[in-house]
Amino acid sequence: MKGRTVVLGDWQGREAAALMVDGRLDDLIVDADAPRPGTIYRARPDRPMKGQGGLFLSTPEGRVFLRQAKGASPRAPLLVQVTGYAEPGKAPPVTTRLALKGRFVVLTPGAPGVNPSRAIRDPDRRAALVALAEGALPGETGLILRSACAAAEDAEIAEELGALADALGQILSDSNKDTALLLEGDGPHALAWRDWVDPAEVERGTGAFERLGVAEAIEALADPTETLTGGARMTVEATRALVAVDVDTGTDTSPAAALKANLAMAQALPRALRLRGLGGQIVVDPAPSPKRDRRQVETALKAALRDDPVQTALLGWTALGHIELQRQRARPPLPL
Known part of the structure; x- marks a missing residue:
């Protein structure tokens, strides 16, 4: 197919x-049962985490955790938005920097300015989109024009922008001080249409x-080992502390087997993590190869991660020769 x-x-x-x-x-x-990313609450400050710069807040659906809580009043309610999924037993992470995301635009209250996606390369189209957006933005609200705007009708973009602006206006104008769920994040079907x-x-x-x-493809993900090109293998296993990835050359016994296995891993790893909903700390134990090959493996891995919708930072190599990554918990772990 x-x-x-x-x-x-x-x-x-x-x-x-x-x-x-x-x-x-x-x-x-x-x-998942956890609050969806994008959910907006009116929350009440609860308990600060001394020494960590964070703050627990109460919402109608349980506690959440705000990492950067500097300047937060212990009594004043806060508007916060869920940014991802938490590790088991921990409170969902939130931010005070709200963003209302649609298929074509993202509204960013408190961060004014119109920013077209770099994927929109036609200068005339970029100028037309900026002109379309500038007159429709409320107050000190910014706007990101997503890459889908390049081929969209202006009427579609304007309609979505108006709907998101109305939703934002209702959220910001609500003067109630009780904790409340103000906006629920998008579910899988809405996310598929959006992204x-x-x-x-x-x-x-x-x-x-x-x-x-x-x-059938989901059931196959229960096996942590994937066959890579050239007969190499990659095993992806989640532990409580981190996600461990092991690479071996498999049936390949050629002199360049290790490099070929590591390059194949670099291409396959983002998909393997994405499908399993894995994030947080990722440690890759590559097939043993000379240090001179590291730059080539890094370049291949960075290229693969650029095309991945989940934000992932390549932190570098450890003294033991492992590769460390930090990946956003944008998806819940797949229940297998």
Whole structure:
């Protein structure tokens, strides 16, 4: 099955969305019980974490954690937004820097300015989009014009901008001081429409995951070991402290086997982490190879991470020859 297909269905009774590229599972979003990223609360400051610069806050759905709490009043309610999923047993992380995200635009209250995506290269189109947005922004609100604007109709962009501006106005004008859920984050189906913007067929309905092979592909993720090109293998296992990735050359016994295995790992790792919903600290134990090969492996890994929708920082190499990464917890761990 060639081309891109977005499959909207459910997995184990939870709303889910899958992206198939040329018949292979490329991305997966499964709903979780935790608050969704993008959820906005009016929260009440609870208990500061002395020495860590953080603050716990109370919401109608439990406690959340604000890392940068400098200047927060112990009594005044705060508007906060969930930024990702927490480790098991920990409070969800939040920020006071709100952002309302749509398919075409992102509203950023308190950060004025219109910023078109660098992927929109046509200068005339960039100028037209800036002119369209400038007259519609409320107050000290900024705007990011996403790459999908390049091929969208102006009326579609204006409609979404108006809807997000209305939602933001209601949130900011609410003078109630009680804790409240003000905006729920997008679920998997809405996220698929919002973020998977390249042309694709859309399949939905009961049994869509089984009919199109998505369920089988998800079940295969229960095996932590993946076969890489050239016969190499990569094993991805989540521990309580970090995600460990082990690379070995497998059946390849050629002199360049280690380098080929590590380059194959670099290409495959973002997808493996994305499909399993893994984030936080990632430690890769590459196949043993000379230090002169490290730059080539780094370059390949950085290129693969650039195309990954989940923000990941490559921190470098350890004294033991491991590769360290820090990955945003943008997806909940896949229940396998």
